[in-house]
Amino acid sequence: MNRKAIVLAIVAAAACGKPSQLGSKSSHEETGAPVSNCVNDADCGDGARCISGGSPGECSYATTAFDEDGRKLPLDPPEPSHIIARYHAIGLQIYVKGSDGWKLDRPQADLFDWNWTGIVGIHSKGPVWKVDDVGSVTGVKKVSVTNEGAVDLLLLAAKEGNGKFARVSYIQRLNTSGGQPCDPSDEDLCGCESRDNGELECSYSADYIFSAPGADARADGGPSGSTCSADLDCALDLNCLQGICDVASTEGKLRNGQSCQTSDECYSDRCEPNVNGDLECVGPQGYDTGGDPTFNQ
Numbered sequence: 622m623n624r625k626a627i628v629l630a631i632v633a634a635a636a637c638g639k640p641s642q643l644g645s646k647s648s649h650e651e652t653g654a655p656v657s658n659c660v661n662d663a664d665c666g667d668g669a670r671c672i673s674g675g676s677p678g679e680c681s682y683a684t685t686a687f688d689e690d691g692r693k694l695p696l697d698p699p700e701p702s703h704i705i706a707r708y709h710a711i712g713l714q715i716y717v718k719g720s721d722g723w724k725l726d727r728p729q730a731d732l733f734d735w736n737w738t739g740i741v742g743i744h745s746k747g748p749v750w751k752v753d754d755v756g757s758v759t760g761v762k763k764v765s766v767t768n769e770g771a772v773d774l775l776l777l778a779a780k781e782g783n784g785k786f787a788r789v790s791y792i793q794r795l796n797t798s799g800g801q802p803c804d805p806s807d808e809d810l811c812g813c814e815s816r817d818n819g820e821l822e823c824s825y826s827a828d829y830i831f832s833a834p835g836a837d838a839r840a841d842g843g844p845s846g847s848t849c850s851a852d853l854d855c856a857l858d859l860n861c862l863q864g865i866c867d868v869a870s871t872e873g874k875l876r877n878g879q880s881c882q883t884s885d886e887c888y889s890d891r892c893e894p895n896v897n898g899d900l901e902c903v904g905p906q907g908y909d910t911g912g913d914p915t916f917n918q
Contacts, residue, residue: 686774686795694766696776698791702832705788706755708732709828710744714772714800716821723802723821732829748777750792750829756784758831760792772800772825779831786831793830800825875902 686694712730716723727746734741742752751757760777768774775794782789800823803811813823843849849861863884875881879902881892887902895901 705833706831707735711826713822714825716802756786758782758786758789771797788833789831790834791832794827796828798826
């Protein structure tokens with residue numbers, strides 16, 4: 622199977638709502654509801670819980686990975702963590718010729734949302750992941766596990782991040798397919814193509830899991846409308862706004878330090894007098910002093 626055929630196979634699998642495995646032995650397998658429309662845990666795959674931030678709920682999967690024989694792989698974050706984002710990747714692993722063979726130069730891939738509804742970002746040299754309206758983050762490889770016939774499964778430590786990804790501590794690459802350098806003259810077995818500049822482009826797909834520090838204390842938080850004293854008292858995707866779990870809408874809201882009349886006008890939930898006695902928005906727990914919301918999910 623040549624590289625073009627492999628790309629078509631991957632895209633065809635994506636259209637069916639699941640990634641192509643192409644002989645991969647990776648795990649983190651999922652059955653049941655993909656990430657939404659759950660009422661309870663039974664609606665989700667093995668190892669997943671139904672997190673209710675409203676109706677319907679969302680299936681949240683653990684970060685633990687296993688091989689095809691059920692053995693746990695050493696790819697878990699080394700400290701308690703919880704998932705804040707997950708994406709499918711389809712693209713290329715690009716190699717250059719070195720003194721001892723092909724050497725990886727960079728990835729070049731599109732990132733798809735977990736439900737395969739469209740491209741939401743890119744994965745490129747760094748390695749860096751950039752997702753529209755979310756942020757970007759770079760990673761450093763910590764653990765590598767061989768995955769026969771595909772690029773390795775990885776655990777990476779986050780190095781630099783911004784936006785929602787500022788909270789990312791670890792990134793996992795799971796469910797890898799393809800991407801290994803091979804002889805492009807063997808069109809039936811190799812998913813790579815040589816370029817005039819000497820580079821070798823190899824098709825691959827993978828899942829990337831982004832985790833933040835701390836056990837997921839919000840998994841069992843209160844639903845919309847329940848009372849709270851902090852964001853952690855609320856379910857995922859909800860914030861504690863004036864003592865009530867609700868969706869935090871920031872459109873048209875005032876930043877910290879700006880004049881206000883009521884708390885409802887602020888990004889934060891407090892409009893209070895400053896040292897001069899003038900009312901202004903003040904950042905409570907869960908918001909930074911610059912006025913931008915801190916991503917808690």
